[in-house]
Amino acid sequence: MGPWLQRVPWRRLLVRAAQGAAGLTVGGVLAGEVLGRGAGWGALGPGDRAGNRVAVTFDDGPSERTPELLAVLARHGAGATFYVTRPAVQANAAAFQLIREAGHGLEAHGRWHRHALTLWPWREWAQVAWHPRAREAGPWQYRPPYGGHSPFTRLFAALLERQVALWDVEGRDWTAGEPGALARAVLAQVQPGSVILLHDGPAVTPALLDELLAGLAARGLRAVRADELPMRRIGLRAGLRRLPRSYGR
Numbered sequence: 001m002g003p004w005l006q007r008v009p010w011r012r013l014l015v016r017a018a019q020g021a022a023g024l025t026v027g028g029v030l031a032g033e034v035l036g037r038g039a040g041w042g043a044l045g046p047g048d049r050a051g052n053r054v055a056v057t058f059d060d061g062p063s064e065r066t067p068e069l070l071a072v073l074a075r076h077g078a079g080a081t082f083y084v085t086r087p088a089v090q091a092n093a094a095a096f097q098l099i100r101e102a103g104h105g106l107e108a109h110g111r112w113h114r115h116a117l118t119l120w121p122w123r124e125w126a127q128v129a130w131h132p133r134a135r136e137a138g139p140w141q142y143r144p145p146y147g148g149h150s151p152f153t154r155l156f157a158a159l160l161e162r163q164v165a166l167w168d169v170e171g172r173d174w175t176a177g178e179p180g181a182l183a184r185a186v187l188a189q190v191q192p193g194s195v196i197l198l199h200d201g202p203a204v205t206p207a208l209l210d211e212l213l214a215g216l217a218a219r220g221l222r223a224v225r226a227d228e229l230p231m232r233r234i235g236l237r238a239g240l241r242r243l244p245r246s247y248g249r
């Protein structure tokens with residue numbers, strides 16, 4: 001090593017580089033979380049607030065509960081969208097086929113049901129790339145598990161031609177609530193254009209759905225597939241309004 005090289009403060013440069021990388025990582029994670037999940041800017045969210053349609057959506061299926069959900073939807077003449085995961089499709093292939101035959105929407109909820117921040121970037125690429133209709137014509141939606149974003153989620157979705165799809169009303173059917181109370185809580189928040197998040201799996205959901213669909217009809221609101229709503233990109237102002245609700249409970 002020549003005298004000039006010895007004078008270069010390598011250790012300090014390395015520490016600075018590591019600090020810079022850590023700062024970029026923290027900044028990227030925060031940006032992904034707050035801008036991506038919290039505000040949802042650029043993702044698909046609620047549709048026309050002046051119309052008479054809402055979208056009912058189910059995450060995590062298909063499951064042994066799917067036929068019950070389909071029966072309730074059919075009884076009310078309602079459309080819905082199922083955001084399915086690869087393991088659930090593999091475990092419940094017959095239920096997946098029933099959703100398809102009933103004409104409901106089928107979209108992706110991940111190759112694994114894992115939060116984006118628990119996946120290495122190359123695994124998140126595969127997570128976003130998987131879609132139950134990947135071999136058919138798009139458009140294709142991807143709803144990240146837990147709404148979770150990494151610094152790469154939006155980039156990967158854009159490169160893979162996936163539209164990130166979020167929601168504005170939660171059914172909270174993963175809690176131990178009574179179906180009538182849960183349905184009333186949804187109806188208290190729902191507006192024309194709302195995208196309602198429910199789950200394909202919990203025991204409470206079919207009864208909740210039955211009461212919810214009756215309540216929506218009583219208010220003149222029609223439950224349709226997410227692509228029939230249609231969902232709209234979340235803009236600057238709508239994103240700002242989402243932020244306090246995303247972090248307020």
Ligand SMILES: [Zn+2]
Nearest residue numbers: 059060145146
């Ligand atoms: Zn999920």
